[in-house]
Amino acid sequence: xxxxLLKIEGLTKAYPGVVANDGVGFQVAPGEVHALLGENGAGxxxxxxxxxxxxxxxxxxxxxQGAPYTPPEPRAARAAGVAMVFQHxxxxxxxxxxxxxxxxxxNPPPMRALSTRIHEISTAYGLPLDPARTVGxxxxxxxxxxxxxxxxxxxxxxxxxxxxxxxxxxQEVEILFGTLRKLAAEGTAILYISHKLExxxxxxxxxxxxxGGKVVASCTPRENSARELAExxxxxxxxxxxxxxxxxxxxxxxxxxxxxxxxxxxxxxxxDVSFTLAAGEVLGIGGVAGNGQEELLSTLSGESPSAPGTVxxxxxxxxxxxxxxxxxxxxxxxxxxxxxxxxxxxxxxxENAILTGTVRRPLTRNGFLNMGAAKRFAEEIISGFDVRTPxxxxxxxxxxxxxxxxxxxxxxxxxxxxxxxxxxxTWGVDAAAAASIRQSLLDLASKGAxxxxxxxxxxxxxxxSDRFCALNEGRLSAPRPTEGxxxxxxxxxxxxxxxxxxxxR
Amino acid sequence: xxxxxxxxxxxxxxxxxxPLLAVFATMVAGGILFAALGKDPIxxxxxxxxxxLFGPNAAYFRGQLLVKAGPLILIASGLAVGFRAGxxxxxxxxxxxxxxxxxxxxxxxAYPAESHLLFPAMVVAGALGGWLxxxxxxxxKTAFGTSEILVSLMLVYVAQNFxxxxxxxxxxxxxxxxxxxxxxLQQYPSAHNPELIAGTGMHWGVVAAFLAVIATYVLMxxxxxxxxxxxxxxxxxxxxxxxVVPAKLVMFCLGLSGAFAGLAGLFEVAGxxxxxxxxxxxGYGFTAIIVAFLGRLNAVGILLAGLLMALTYIGGDxxxxxxxxxxxxxxxxxxxxxFFLLGFDLLTHYRLRLGRARA
Numbered sequence: 001x002x003x004x005l006l007k008i009e010g011l012t013k014a015y016p017g018v019v020a021n022d023g024v025g026f027q028v029a030p031g032e033v034h035a036l037l038g039e040n041g042a043g044x045x046x047x048x049x050x051x052x053x054x055x056x057x058x059x060x061x062x063x064x065q066g067a068p069y070t071p072p073e074p075r076a077a078r079a080a081g082v083a084m085v086f087q088h089x090x091x092x093x094x095x096x097x098x099x100x101x102x103x104x105x106x107n108p109p110p111m112r113a114l115s116t117r118i119h120e121i122s123t124a125y126g127l128p129l130d131p132a133r134t135v136g137x138x139x140x141x142x143x144x145x146x147x148x149x150x151x152x153x154x155x156x157x158x159x160x161x162x163x164x165x166x167x168x169x170x171q172e173v174e175i176l177f178g179t180l181r182k183l184a185a186e187g188t189a190i191l192y193i194s195h196k197l198e199x200x201x202x203x204x205x206x207x208x209x210x211x212g213g214k215v216v217a218s219c220t221p222r223e224n225s226a227r228e229l230a231e232x233x234x235x236x237x238x239x240x241x242x243x244x245x246x247x248x249x250x251x252x253x254x255x256x257x258x259x260x261x262x263x264x265x266x267x268x269x270x271x272d273v274s275f276t277l278a279a280g281e282v283l284g285i286g287g288v289a290g291n292g293q294e295e296l297l298s299t300l301s302g303e304s305p306s307a308p309g310t311v312x313x314x315x316x317x318x319x320x321x322x323x324x325x326x327x328x329x330x331x332x333x334x335x336x337x338x339x340x341x342x343x344x345x346x347x348x349x350x351e352n353a354i355l356t357g358t359v360r361r362p363l364t365r366n367g368f369l370n371m372g373a374a375k376r377f378a379e380e381i382i383s384g385f386d387v388r389t390p391x392x393x394x395x396x397x398x399x400x401x402x403x404x405x406x407x408x409x410x411x412x413x414x415x416x417x418x419x420x421x422x423x424x425x426t427w428g429v430d431a432a433a434a435a436s437i438r439q440s441l442l443d444l445a446s447k448g449a450x451x452x453x454x455x456x457x458x459x460x461x462x463x464x465s466d467r468f469c470a471l472n473e474g475r476l477s478a479p480r481p482t483e484g485x486x487x488x489x490x491x492x493x494x495x496x497x498x499x500x501x502x503x504x505r
Numbered sequence: 506x507x508x509x510x511x512x513x514x515x516x517x518x519x520x521x522x523x524p525l526l527a528v529f530a531t532m533v534a535g536g537i538l539f540a541a542l543g544k545d546p547i548x549x550x551x552x553x554x555x556x557x558l559f560g561p562n563a564a565y566f567r568g569q570l571l572v573k574a575g576p577l578i579l580i581a582s583g584l585a586v587g588f589r590a591g592x593x594x595x596x597x598x599x600x601x602x603x604x605x606x607x608x609x610x611x612x613x614x615a616y617p618a619e620s621h622l623l624f625p626a627m628v629v630a631g632a633l634g635g636w637l638x639x640x641x642x643x644x645x646k647t648a649f650g651t652s653e654i655l656v657s658l659m660l661v662y663v664a665q666n667f668x669x670x671x672x673x674x675x676x677x678x679x680x681x682x683x684x685x686x687x688x689x690l691q692q693y694p695s696a697h698n699p700e701l702i703a704g705t706g707m708h709w710g711v712v713a714a715f716l717a718v719i720a721t722y723v724l725m726x727x728x729x730x731x732x733x734x735x736x737x738x739x740x741x742x743x744x745x746x747x748x749v750v751p752a753k754l755v756m757f758c759l760g761l762s763g764a765f766a767g768l769a770g771l772f773e774v775a776g777x778x779x780x781x782x783x784x785x786x787x788g789y790g791f792t793a794i795i796v797a798f799l800g801r802l803n804a805v806g807i808l809l810a811g812l813l814m815a816l817t818y819i820g821g822d823x824x825x826x827x828x829x830x831x832x833x834x835x836x837x838x839x840x841x842x843x844f845f846l847l848g849f850d851l852l853t854h855y856r857l858r859l860g861r862a863r864a
Binding site: 301302303322323324327333335337339340341342343344345346347351354355356358364367368369 | 727728729730732735736739740742743745746747748750
């Protein structure tokens with residue numbers, strides 16, 4: 001490959017106790033869409049942070065447009081022509097689109113001129129966006145457009161995108177891919193980080209695969225199957241989930257006409273949510289986070305009270321019961337936010353096992369903690385769910401996201417729930433861990449438990465759920481059997497992409 | 506350039522080492538302060554820390570140590586439970602006054618009848634008085650979302666006015682020749698909280714303080730309720746997920762710390778102090794906040810911190826008398842202890858790294 005835009009050789013970065021990047025080298029040509037693949041902790045984030053000037057490498061060289069490139073800070077990287085869209089947006093909800101864009105610029109032009117530019121760029125790239133709207137009113141997909149347009153205004157040579165599709169509906173993904181292909185055709189190189197292998201196969205020209213901080217392979221994703229890519233990432237055989245052999249039992253759980261006021265200023269309200277669940281069934285609830293997912297989980301777990309008769313288990317009205325009373329009856333939950341909700345960051349794993357485990361496990365005697373039993377329970381979770389940690393005495397915040405998620409799911413699954421509600425069970429979890437979490441949910445269902453999986457990952461929901469419904473702006477669509485459901489139909493259930501019509505024009 | 510690196514797990518070593526380091530740093534900085542005031546720093550430190558324990562009049566001062574430490578430990582034990590949950594009762598001084606007033610009122614109402622039941626009744630009344638005064642900020646917080654910090658603090662001043670009113674009005678000694686202040690409970694055998702072992706300073710309040718240390722230790726370390734309290738302070742959402750009802754928690758914590766402060770007030774008025782006067786309260790309720798933090802909000806730590814704080818009180822008094830150090834200097838010295846403790850606390854959660862600044 002001649003005339004590489006970005007050329008990296010021997011890039012190394014070590015943190016205390018771990019070498020995040022070890023002699024990493026690859027190159028990106030102008031107009032190339034290049035994928036960075038790897039499990040969590042493989043070193044992708046560190047690598048792009050070095051390219052974007054957020055982290056300084058210990059050793060190695062970078063060349064950008066043929067010249068040595070050592071950005072001391074993101075500002076220098078932007079000046080050189082490198083832009084980045086982060087996984088987590090940095091937008092002010094109370095400000096308008098144009099104001100948010102101006103905040104990210106070195107010398108923002110007058111607001112009127114900026115609005116015109118935003119309008120031009122957004123239509124040119126098929127990302128319709130009204131500069132005068134307040135960000136708090138935008139969908140996740142539209143918020144991402146604000147971030148992308150903020151980058152495009154700098155006319156970048158290299159655009160880095162960190163897991164951009166995790167918050168998008170299928171239609172929005174298509175729009176984004178159209179934009180990215182157009183940018184590439186104009187000569188902008190794109191460095192694309194994602195876990196979603198099918199997406200990478202359809203979008204990317206080449207891929208660099210990282211494992212344990214080292215480049216283990218480079219390939220052309222179109223020429224490899226998703227399974228092959230996954231095996232390259234994990235470095236071994238990859239167990240596919242097995243959903244066979246499940247029988248649905250009697251109806252055990254019902255939510256009827258559930259309404260809930262918003263929990264925060266820009267949060268959605270739940271509006272007339274109804275569904276039923278049979279023993280042994282997995283119900284998938286799709287939709288972009290922020291459409292009532294957290295609210296639904298906190299109502300089902302018992303943290304937020306709801307009107308009488310709205311939630312019932314085995315025909316018993318449990319709407320006014322708190323989390324522990326629900327646990328006693330067999331309704332368990334695993335919230336999305338691991339640190340601070342599902343687990344206490346500064347407490348040890350043993351103590352985090354106590355957090356939800358005392359009702360269904362004999363971890364207390366007359367209210368007094370049995371630390372030995374709690375430790376054994378934590379060890380049981382650690383070994384049963386392959387949680388990688390030195391031991392149960394370690395603080396929850398010392399675990400990686402994927403390992404803590406395995407712990408949280410394991411803690412609930414091992415308490416033998418009759419109904420388990422999980423929100424984003426594999427968010428930010430690497431492919432192997434995600435597969436084992438999904439398998440454990442299926443195993444639980446095959447033992448007769450009903451499982452509600454709230455997730456943004458549609459592939460995941462298609463893989464494990466028997467019926468699918470979508471939560472959009474606090475409304476839940478009627479559940480439909482997953483089998484035979486097409487992506488178009490799912491898109492329609494999700495309420496379509498915002499601004500679809502304009503984009504199609 | 507020094508950089509701070511967050512430790513993955515808080516350091517056990519520094520959790521125990523920082524209080525010692527803070528005491529040492531306070532001695533050094535205090536020594537400099539005393540030197541700047543023209544006193545011999547070594548002598549001043551010796552008077553404060555050494556003489557009360559091992560000096561010529563140590564026999565007397567050792568007794569004083571428990572008398573001063575008892576209320577501090579008792580109040581701080583209650584406060585620490587709330588502080589662990591993120592519920593900030595700053596008004597223990599007021600609860601201490603109200604406990605003393607309630608207990609003394611029971612005694613003075615019964616005067617001069619003698620009964621073995623009187624003292625227990627006073628104890629109950631004292632706890633109840635402090636509990637009620639603590640429930641005011643608790644109810645206002647749960648009903649209207651007011652800040653318990655402000656409400657409990659302001660109620661201290663209300664309590665002080667109650668105290669003055671009682672001392673000059675309804676509780677005034679009718680045989681006191683018009684002097685303000687109640688009858689001296691030390692001269693009323695049924696109501697008196699005597700020194701249990703002569704020369705030790707041990708009275709029922711000190712016993713209660715030790716029991717409070719044990720009880721709060723068991724509660725916080727061994728019982729599910731204490732576990733939930735700690736969870737609530739660390740991660741409120743996780744606590745709700747674990748079934749904690751925030752309103753109940755607020756009432757429990759403010760009620761408990763109020764009751765403990767009320768007990769401390771009762772034991773003080775019935776024992777070492779003896780009577781209700783308008784200047785009855787000596788700041789134990791505020792100093793106990795320092796004791797609670799100095800003791801790492803941990804029961805055993807509070808026991809040690811209470812004794813240390815009592816030592817600086819007694820030593821400070823001696824330094825004033827013998828070296829002519831101003832009161833303010835002693836208070837600065839005590840404040841420095843908390844300052845250094847909180848400063849060094851950083852080492853528990855962060856690691857210092859000396860290195861080149863990042864470009």
